[in-house]
Amino acid sequence: MKQIFNKFRIHRIAAVVLAAAISLCQLSGSMSLSNLSSASPLQSIAFSEGAKQNSVSAVKKISLNYKISSKKVKPVKISANTAAVKQTIQKSSVGAGYTYVSQRSGYQSLTTQSEKILYNYIGDSAYQVADQQVSGYYPTGEIFLPYKMTEAQIRTTIIAYTNDNPQIFWLANAFSYSIESGGTILQPYSYLPESECNSAIDTFSSKVKSVVQSIPSGLSEFDREEYLFNYLVQNCTYDTEAATNTDKWQSFSAYGALTVGQAVCEGYSRAMQLLCSYAGLQCALIRGTSDGVGHMWNAVRINGKWYHLDVTWGDNSFPVFNYFNVTDKVISQSRSVAPKISSLTVQQINSGNVQSNLYLPVCNSTSANYYVVKGIKIKNLKSSSERAIISAITSKMQNGVGTISFYVDPKSNYPSVVNSLLTNSPYKMRSYLAQAEQTSGKTVSEVSYLLDTANRGFTLYITY
Numbered sequence: 001m002k003q004i005f006n007k008f009r010i011h012r013i014a015a016v017v018l019a020a021a022i023s024l025c026q027l028s029g030s031m032s033l034s035n036l037s038s039a040s041p042l043q044s045i046a047f048s049e050g051a052k053q054n055s056v057s058a059v060k061k062i063s064l065n066y067k068i069s070s071k072k073v074k075p076v077k078i079s080a081n082t083a084a085v086k087q088t089i090q091k092s093s094v095g096a097g098y099t100y101v102s103q104r105s106g107y108q109s110l111t112t113q114s115e116k117i118l119y120n121y122i123g124d125s126a127y128q129v130a131d132q133q134v135s136g137y138y139p140t141g142e143i144f145l146p147y148k149m150t151e152a153q154i155r156t157t158i159i160a161y162t163n164d165n166p167q168i169f170w171l172a173n174a175f176s177y178s179i180e181s182g183g184t185i186l187q188p189y190s191y192l193p194e195s196e197c198n199s200a201i202d203t204f205s206s207k208v209k210s211v212v213q214s215i216p217s218g219l220s221e222f223d224r225e226e227y228l229f230n231y232l233v234q235n236c237t238y239d240t241e242a243a244t245n246t247d248k249w250q251s252f253s254a255y256g257a258l259t260v261g262q263a264v265c266e267g268y269s270r271a272m273q274l275l276c277s278y279a280g281l282q283c284a285l286i287r288g289t290s291d292g293v294g295h296m297w298n299a300v301r302i303n304g305k306w307y308h309l310d311v312t313w314g315d316n317s318f319p320v321f322n323y324f325n326v327t328d329k330v331i332s333q334s335r336s337v338a339p340k341i342s343s344l345t346v347q348q349i350n351s352g353n354v355q356s357n358l359y360l361p362v363c364n365s366t367s368a369n370y371y372v373v374k375g376i377k378i379k380n381l382k383s384s385s386e387r388a389i390i391s392a393i394t395s396k397m398q399n400g401v402g403t404i405s406f407y408v409d410p411k412s413n414y415p416s417v418v419n420s421l422l423t424n425s426p427y428k429m430r431s432y433l434a435q436a437e438q439t440s441g442k443t444v445s446e447v448s449y450l451l452d453t454a455n456r457g458f459t460l461y462i463t464y
Contacts (some may be wrong), residue, residue: 036152037298087268096154098217098224098280099215103273105284105359106160114149115157121145122188126168129194137189138175145184151177152349154186156341163285166270169204169255171317191249200255207258212278221302222325222368224279225309229324231275232268233315236261269296272311276300287355288337295335299361300325302368306361318461319403322452324370325350328363330454371457375407381428390432397440397462405459422449422458429460 128141241261242251250256256262256273276283284300297310308331312321338355
């Protein structure tokens with residue numbers, strides 16, 4: 001038996017090194033507006049690249065067959081009722097039988113009726129795209145409001161709309177505005193011209209439909225979330241180049257994550273949010289920093305309670321669950337969550353240099369934490385408990401599972417349990433694996449592990 005034990009080489013994956021390796025997340029540009037006088041023409045103002053201002057939700061369901069309405073060079077002012085556009089946004093289910101959820105936290109965070117009206121107009125404007133470029137972007141429908149809005153209100157409303165609508169991936173972080181005759185004129189822009197937009201939408205819609213229809217029916221909310229998490233970490237890779245080259249706008253969008261298969265944290269987060277809508281889950285975007293670098297992740301509502309979920313930091317050469325449904329307390333150990341935009345001054349909002357969130361749900365439950373739900377339970381290391389642990393490991397190995405997580409009961413001493421299992425003699429985990437190997441008929445060649453002290457869990461990565 002000693003020879004069998006010795007062949008298991010259990011390596012620790014350093015959590016600190018892991019975090020550093022996958023935290024290269026740079027949010028795209030912050031909003032930059034121009035104060036145009038009443039006599040000034042509208043002009044395109046690009047975003048400086050730094051910490052981006054954006055939040056979460058989705059007000060309308062992504063269509064699987066909607067089209068851009070070309071207005072060529074001169075976009076037309078939007079009226080309150082654009083029936084042709086709204087008819088293209090259908091809310092029919094596209095798979096698995098789950099009820100579609102519109103993400104509305106951005107809209108609901110708006111405090112004035114003027115902002116809410118502008119929010120809806122932006123949605124109409126996005127479907128009118130010109131083919132003639134202006135300052136590197138393509139104008140969408142020009143919006144006229146018969147009342148004055150402040151720059152801070154415009155900024156906040158655009159953030160709310162883009163955070164609620166990850167499916168409108170072509171809407172650029174660039175716009176201009178002016179105050180004329182007591183009214184406000186806003187000019188949004190698109191990354192793509194009309195001639196390219198429809199093709200990109202078709203490709204994107206087809207991919208979204210394919211992913212959504214692949215979700216097994218009858219899953220719990222947690223299992224739907226896990227399915228989407230696994231899909232993204234298996235089918236999207238972190239775009240290191242885009243983290244320093246924000247001209248690659250696709251990687252900051254759901255389009256990049258789902259159709260290109262490359263994204264930075266913002267792209268992962270927006271894709272997760274969009275897919276959650278189709279899976280019947282409420283999901284919000286959370287922005288903040290990690291080691292001083294701009295970062296974005298999600299908050300997901302499972303069984304009525306909110307949790308932090310970081311898909312970006314879950315994506316590595318192996319899946320990482322240390323940031324899967326964690327509390328405010330746990331997330332604060334590796335992130336600084338940006339404040340709510342309502343707490344900022346007008347000057348801070350207008351500067352575009354201060355990160356903020358429109359919506360910050362309270363995340364204080366551990367009931368849907370990944371290790372609590374999916375981890376093999378370790379109450380203690382007595383013989384009766386050990387038999388249950390070995391049986392659970394054997395079952396996983398029989399099914400060829402290469403990633404096995406564990407949860408240490410809160411009544412047990414986590415360091416003591418981990419030391420006995422993994423780091424100090426008698427290295428009980430080696431014995432467990434050897435017994436499971438004999439029973440399962442599987443041959444293990446190497447085992448690595450990653451600790452998660454904050455969530456009382458750890459994960460084994462087994463190579464057969």
